Amino acid sequence: MIIKRYLVSNMNEAMTRIRYELGVDAVIISQRKIRKPGFTGLFSRKMIEVTAAVDNSKKSEKSSENTKEDVKSSIDTIKNIIKNQPSQPQTLEKAPSGIGSKMTAAVEEKGKSTVEETLLREFAEMKSLLSEMTANPVKSSTPRKSKLQSLLESIDINEKNVKKILADVKNNKEEPDENKRLKQAIKKQITLSKTKMDGVVVLVGPTGVGKTTTIAKLAGRMALVDKKKVGLITVDTYRIGAVEQLRTYADIMNIPFKVVITLKEMESALNSMKDCDVVLVDTTGRSSKNSMQLSELRAYVDKTNSSNINLVISCTTKEKDIECITEGFKLLNYNSVIITKLDETTTYGSLINILGSAKKPLNYVTTGQNVPDDIKKITAEDLCKLILGEEAIC
Ligand SMILES: Nc1nc2c(ncn2[C@@H]2O[C@H](COP(=O)(O)OP(=O)(O)OP(=O)(O)O)[C@@H](O)[C@H]2O)c(=O)[nH]1
Ligand SMILES: [Mg+2]
Structure with a gap:
């Protein structure tokens, strides 16, 4: 999962950047109007902060190094979002007073906390994924069939005999040529x-x-x-x-x-x-x-x-x-x-x-x-x- 935050002046700009950077599968997970932080922000135009995400697990061609980078950058983005959200209320658009506005504020608050919870959960998942990948990069990827196993299966040797033959090929330390080891293993059967x-x-x-x-x-x-x-x-x-x-x-x-x-x-x-x-x-x-x-x-x-x-x-x-x-x-x-x-x-x-x-x-x-x-x-x-x-x- 890649999560990215964009500060844009309108949604068109946001969509263009998201599609270009994250691809057509990206989804918008949050959007809100903000002013630039600080004193100058008070006089500047309101901006839109859009957070978008894309599931990159389908991109099998990506190397595990790339995936690690993606996870790191996503974690950084989430950290920033979490850091910026509740601690800077002055940058949020002020809601007008009254019962209606109180309700709106409550709904907004609830929405915020749901997004926050989701982000925190994903952050925790990514953290554990990252440490798993760092500890054992091979284990974390789906085990692939060896070429030899695929060959034996393609000629209809059953699972039990494939295992026997593969074990024989692996344990034969005397013959350096894999093809000869394979023939020896088959002949053994x-x-x-x-x-x-x-x-x-x-x-x-x-x-x-x-x-x-x-x-x-x-x-x-x-x-x-x-x-x-x-x-x-x-x-x-x-x-x-x-x-x-x-x-x-x-x-x-x-x-x-x-x-x-x-x-x-x-x-x-x-x-x-x-x-x-x-x-x-x-x-x-x-x-x-x-x-x-x-x-x-x-x-x-x-x-x-x-x-x-x-x-x-x-x-x-x-x-x-x-x-x-x-x-x-x-x-x-x-x-x-x-x-x-x-x-x-x-x-x-x-x-x-x-x-x-x-x-x-x-x-x-x-x-x-x-x-x-x-x-x-x-x-x-x-x-x-x-x-x-x-x-x-x-
Ligand atoms: N393609 C092919 N057909 C064979 C072969 N051996 C036998 N057949 C054919 O298989 C069919 C059955 O052969 P049979 O010898 O009658 O078989 P069986 O085991 O005696 O049959 P039952 O007595 O009914 O149990 C016949 O049409 C044979 O010509 C072979 O090696 N290849
Ligand atoms: Mg017969």
Whole structure:
């Protein structure tokens, strides 16, 4: 707040000076007619004393040094106003006598004391503001986000992980280059699965995240590229279409395929694929909020005796749902994560959020609908570049 007093011969002059010096936002907080103090004042023309104020807190571009100056000058102005007001009654315009004039005087007196009280209060506020600014200039200004924090937030890394990464960057005293420190901190949040893709591999996850497509991709790669003996099992019995989807892939790749409805059938299907290097098990998509369904599915998953259970989750999953999914599916004892649909987003912070929330290593990422091409194992270095926007996925 800047407060200034003007001694002018008319209000036009006052308005012009106020607008010029304080700007169009200034307001007049008091005005009164006075004579110049002293003997000569008695014969001089009456003048108008106008006090105007402007709230300069919106002018963020002003440096704190300027603000201090403003506060000092305002305090000086207030001091002068207070000093001049009651102690110099001779300079005030004399009110005529009578009941009416007494009332006018009382109202004027009341008005004066209100202005005085306001000024005194503001003076006290400014005084404390000034001492706070002098004691700690940085603390008194609004804390600003660092460039690094803004960057991490802009790529959708959640608050918890932003804090972790910023702390790591700050505490890394060995690496002088901030960019390298940032990469190291991001890589620290990424763990990659080293589990070999053989034996029984199970995929679980919410509906529509790409479990069946991922199974087909994996089967295609292993059978056609790695020349492994692959078998396919599905417990996806709810939708005929879903079964047919995988059966078509199995037929094209000429690999054994079984549909499992009961727990007993799961046992016999696994027995029939004993000679396979890899048996890929597809499951029905479940809502992480439905613990009944998850418990039912768990019986099938347990029956496989697999130590390679993968939670399949899309990188486009809403931040709030990630926690719900990664927690809910813990009932199925997944030990790694497959993140799908990287081609459907432009920021990759969700990968950090998913891994941080699941606390399990990343096995694969998928990058499109093409079977078997759009799946890959990604290195921490490449994932870091992707997250920082240094590399594109497609
Ligand atoms: N863009 C994109 N689409 C994908 C990807 N993976 C799968 N999809 C598509 O996602 C849709 C659902 O895929 P599914 O494999 O049927 O998903 P699901 O998890 O088996 O679904 P439910 O069995 O219903 O739980 C299909 O249209 C897929 O083509 C991917 O990496 N990127
Ligand atoms: Mg499916």
